[in-house]
Amino acid sequence: MARDEAAEPPAGAAVLAVLADLRYWADRGVRIAAVEPGDANGVRIGVRSHPTTAQQALCRHYSFPVACWSYP
Numbered sequence: 001m002a003r004d005e006a007a008e009p010p011a012g013a014a015v016l017a018v019l020a021d022l023r024y025w026a027d028r029g030v031r032i033a034a035v036e037p038g039d040a041n042g043v044r045i046g047v048r049s050h051p052t053t054a055q056q057a058l059c060r061h062y063s064f065p066v067a068c069w070s071y072p
Helices: 013-020 022-027 051-061
Strands: 032-037 043-047 066-070
Touching (some): 013 032, 043 051, 051 066
């Protein structure tokens, strides 16, 4: 059976979703410094502090995979 490509989000959609929400996250104390495509149509996000806490909040908010790292 052929894969249904219409069911998959376009490449970069997750990155654009996070970028559109930068103000939302800043208002909640999550200081995002970098966003890049990740595995499985997800994102990798560099944050200024508390990457574990930020990742928990971001994972609860988005339906795609999120991985955070401490951005210098």
